Amino acid sequence: MSKLGLIIQREYLTRVTRRTFILATILTPLGFLVFFVVVGFIFQYQSDDTKRIAILDEGNILKKNIKDERNLYFKFVEEPLDSLRKNFKESDYDGILQLRPVKNVFDKNYVAYYYSTKPPTLDLETLIASRVENSLRDYKIESLKLERKQLDALDTRVELDPEPIDPTKANASKLTGGIAAGIGGLMGIIMYMTVFIYGMMVMRSVMEEKTSRIVEVMISSVRPFQLMLGKIIGVGAVGLTQVAIWAILIPLLSLLVNLMFGFDTSQMNVPQANTEVNPDDMNALMALAMRELSSQNWWLILPLFIFYFLGGYFLYSSLFAAVGSAMGDDLGEGQALTLPITIPVIIAFYIMIVAVQAPNSSLAVWSSIFPLFSPIVMPARLAFQPPLWEIITSMLVLVATCIFFVWLSGRIYRVGILLYGKKVTMKELGKWMFYKD
Amino acid sequence: MTDSNYILKLDNVVKSYEKQIAVNHVSFNVPKGKIFGLLGPNGAGKTSLIRIITTITRADEGTVWLDGEKLNSRHPEQIGYMPEERGLYKKMKVGDHLMYLAQLKGLSKATAKQEIDYWLEKFQIQDWWGKKVEELSKGMQQKAQFIATVIHRPKLLILDEPFSGLDPINANLIKDEIDELNKNGTSIIFSTHRMEQVEEICDNIVLINKGRNILDGDVKAIKNQFKENLFKIDYEGALPPEIGTMANIVKQTEGSVTLQLPDAKLSNQLLQTLLQKGIYIQAFNEILPTLNEIFIKQVEDSNAFGI
Numbered sequence: 001m002s003k004l005g006l007i008i009q010r011e012y013l014t015r016v017t018r019r020t021f022i023l024a025t026i027l028t029p030l031g032f033l034v035f036f037v038v039v040g041f042i043f044q045y046q047s048d049d050t051k052r053i054a055i056l057d058e059g060n061i062l063k064k065n066i067k068d069e070r071n072l073y074f075k076f077v078e079e080p081l082d083s084l085r086k087n088f089k090e091s092d093y094d095g096i097l098q099l100r101p102v103k104n105v106f107d108k109n110y111v112a113y114y115y116s117t118k119p120p121t122l123d124l125e126t127l128i129a130s131r132v133e134n135s136l137r138d139y140k141i142e143s144l145k146l147e148r149k150q151l152d153a154l155d156t157r158v159e160l161d162p163e164p165i166d167p168t169k170a171n172a173s174k175l176t177g178g179i180a181a182g183i184g185g186l187m188g189i190i191m192y193m194t195v196f197i198y199g200m201m202v203m204r205s206v207m208e209e210k211t212s213r214i215v216e217v218m219i220s221s222v223r224p225f226q227l228m229l230g231k232i233i234g235v236g237a238v239g240l241t242q243v244a245i246w247a248i249l250i251p252l253l254s255l256l257v258n259l260m261f262g263f264d265t266s267q268m269n270v271p272q273a274n275t276e277v278n279p280d281d282m283n284a285l286m287a288l289a290m291r292e293l294s295s296q297n298w299w300l301i302l303p304l305f306i307f308y309f310l311g312g313y314f315l316y317s318s319l320f321a322a323v324g325s326a327m328g329d330d331l332g333e334g335q336a337l338t339l340p341i342t343i344p345v346i347i348a349f350y351i352m353i354v355a356v357q358a359p360n361s362s363l364a365v366w367s368s369i370f371p372l373f374s375p376i377v378m379p380a381r382l383a384f385q386p387p388l389w390e391i392i393t394s395m396l397v398l399v400a401t402c403i404f405f406v407w408l409s410g411r412i413y414r415v416g417i418l419l420y421g422k423k424v425t426m427k428e429l430g431k432w433m434f435y436k437d
Numbered sequence: 438m439t440d441s442n443y444i445l446k447l448d449n450v451v452k453s454y455e456k457q458i459a460v461n462h463v464s465f466n467v468p469k470g471k472i473f474g475l476l477g478p479n480g481a482g483k484t485s486l487i488r489i490i491t492t493i494t495r496a497d498e499g500t501v502w503l504d505g506e507k508l509n510s511r512h513p514e515q516i517g518y519m520p521e522e523r524g525l526y527k528k529m530k531v532g533d534h535l536m537y538l539a540q541l542k543g544l545s546k547a548t549a550k551q552e553i554d555y556w557l558e559k560f561q562i563q564d565w566w567g568k569k570v571e572e573l574s575k576g577m578q579q580k581a582q583f584i585a586t587v588i589h590r591p592k593l594l595i596l597d598e599p600f601s602g603l604d605p606i607n608a609n610l611i612k613d614e615i616d617e618l619n620k621n622g623t624s625i626i627f628s629t630h631r632m633e634q635v636e637e638i639c640d641n642i643v644l645i646n647k648g649r650n651i652l653d654g655d656v657k658a659i660k661n662q663f664k665e666n667l668f669k670i671d672y673e674g675a676l677p678p679e680i681g682t683m684a685n686i687v688k689q690t691e692g693s694v695t696l697q698l699p700d701a702k703l704s705n706q707l708l709q710t711l712l713q714k715g716i717y718i719q720a721f722n723e724i725l726p727t728l729n730e731i732f733i734k735q736v737e738d739s740n741a742f743g744i
Contacts, residue, residue, distance in 0.1 A: 003541055006537065006540050006541055007541075010537055014526070014528065014529065018528070209526075212524040212525070212526070212527060213520070213522040213523055213524030214523075214524040214525055214526055216493070216520040216522060216523070217518070217519075217520060217523060217524070217525075217538070217582075217585070218541075219493050220491045220492075220493060220513060220516070220518040220520070221513055221514075221538065221541040221542055222513075222541055223510075418488075418493070420522070431455070435455075
């Protein structure tokens with residue numbers, strides 16, 4: 001085997017056989033799932049705190065008509081407020097809701113009074129407010145003698161259905177944009193995380209080799225460039241392995257959890273009060289979403305995703321390797337050196353968020369060609385079917401930049417790894433590039 | 438000696454860094470099959486020289502020949518280098534680690550395995566194969582490091598301060614191995630600033646200061662070159678006054694005197710005079726300078742003259 005092959009093999013095998021790698025690879029998806037299960041339980045949890053509320057409907061707004069809720073019981077009373085308040089301790093009520101008469105039907109504000117020893121909880125407040133609001137609406141319709149049917153006709157729901165100019169092309173649905181944004185955002189986030197995780201892994205490994213002094217032994221057998229490249233490729237292969245395992249494990253495990261606990265992890269959005277979605281609508285929507293997902297050109301998106309993963313990884317990890325070689329054993333000291341690398345990654349992340357909303361804006365287009373941003377921004381745009389020339393240009397620029405950066409980092413690396421006990425500035429790193437061998 | 442008698446030849450080698458000249462027109466030859474001392478104070482340029490010889494860096498000017506060939510990228514496989522700052526991958530198993538380093542030196546898997554078995558058996562540490570490097574004590578790690586350095590049977594072995602951090606027992610063990618390798622024909626460059634080891638081990642030396650070669654040659658010849666014709670005599674009786682005319686009294690204590698003769702060959706005459714005067718001589722020794730003294734003097738001189 002060639003020396004480079006030996007180095008790659010060692011870098012790969014020592015990592016994937018390490019107990020921490022195996023644990024992290026298996027436990028991370030499990031951890032996510034445990035998190036989702038716990039969150040699911042929390043959101044499904046319903047208050048077991050029973051409350052009885054006396055309603056003093058002075059304005060006759062509710063018209064004796066309010067439904068009890070789970071753990072929540074209403075009772076209309078006729079007693080005056082004063083005696084209710086006086087006898088509150090002896091009564092088994094937790095609160096008194098006073099609804100005063102409506103003075104002016106055109107007044108858009110109405111205050112309901114709630115008397116209790118403890119202030120109302122948030123969910124109680126929202127519930128009562130929405131009930132009173134609905135009743136007030138009916139009350140006002142009646143008082144103003146309006147026609148309910150006409151009123152209902154005023155609320156119109158508008159949807160935008162995108163249609164292609166070319167009638168032979170596939171019809172996009174109202175979900176196309178959303179689904180594409182979802183896929184794009186997810187890919188962008190994965191790219192952002194992997195660039196950081198594995199780039200940092202390369203940097204730490206270079207630092208370890210330097211501080212453990214193995215590096216001088218190594219480079220008396222191999223060229224520093226071979227050592228650096230072998231490490232980058234080896235760690236990159238570790239990253240691909242891990243991502244591939246997760247790509248299989250996460251859907252598998254979430255399916256398992258769905259079957260076991262009977263709730264969908266996609267329901268974990270922050271619960272909104274009173275959004276009553278018709279379950280039939282929901283099912284139709286899901287079916288449409290599935291159809292949209294399967295209509296994506298995965299044969300293009302996935303290989304390109306892997307390409308940009310490798311491109312972004314090579315570009316940034318070579319820079320991390322160069323910085324790692326310049327650092328001593330003090331991670332904090334190297335902060336000033338890692339900052340110039342992390343800033344473009346973070347900027348790219350923010351551009352990605354904007355690009356998902358406006359995938360054809362000039363910011364999105366140019367960022368997906370600029371090589372420091374393209375590995376994160378372009379995958380986010382792929383689901384929006386960017387023009388072919390943009391993809392090809394972006395790929396060519398990325399490949400050229402990768403080669404250049406790996407070469408450049410090699411120049412810095414070979415000087416850095418042999419230098420000890422000196423705090424290095426960015427300026428010196430620049431000078432190292434031009435050193436003779 | 439012809440070229441084929443040298444394992445290594447340096448001719449006018451120059452290496453400069455941004456702010457200083459680390460190696461300044463250095464030339465010397467390392468004879469085949471000998472133990473050669475590369476000496477110099479800290480920062481003299483020893484490490485820079487070694488890095489050039491091991492092809493880690495390249496000389497700006499000048500030429501290096503290894504065994505009659507200009508230094509090239511195949512040569513690292515013929516050189517074994519143990520740097521002063523040494524280390525191993527802590528999480529790797531000793532056996533895997535040695536296999537890795539041996540294969541990087543160009544050994545096949547089978548040969549590497551064979552050689553490692555040989556050395557582990559030799560040091561009676563066969564049970565180390567599955568142990569992680571971090572589980573070994575520092576002295577044990579040094580042994581593993583030594584095996585890694587010689588595993589590919591290099592023609593030229595470069596040891597930078599090989600005994601630093603070793604206890605006397607392990608230092609002796611390594612010293613014996615160095616001797617044995619040398620007897621079997623391996624040429625060895627031994628870099629240090631500890632002179633007592635050099636005198637004990639080395640046949641030839643080069644002394645580097647401030648990037649320059651200030652002295653090189655055979656250890657015995659150098660010691661003779663720098664001798665000051667000093668003789669120490671232990672005796673009983675009273676020294677005759679004419680001694681003062683024959684020699685310069687450097688130091689005198691009860692029953693012992695150190696004299697400096699104008700010429701070493703006058704020693705017989707001196708002894709004769711003393712015997713004729715009936716003085717009982719217990720010991721008569723020529724005092725040769727230690728390498729340490731030569732080293733310090735040469736370094737101080739070269740610093741003083743600003744060479």
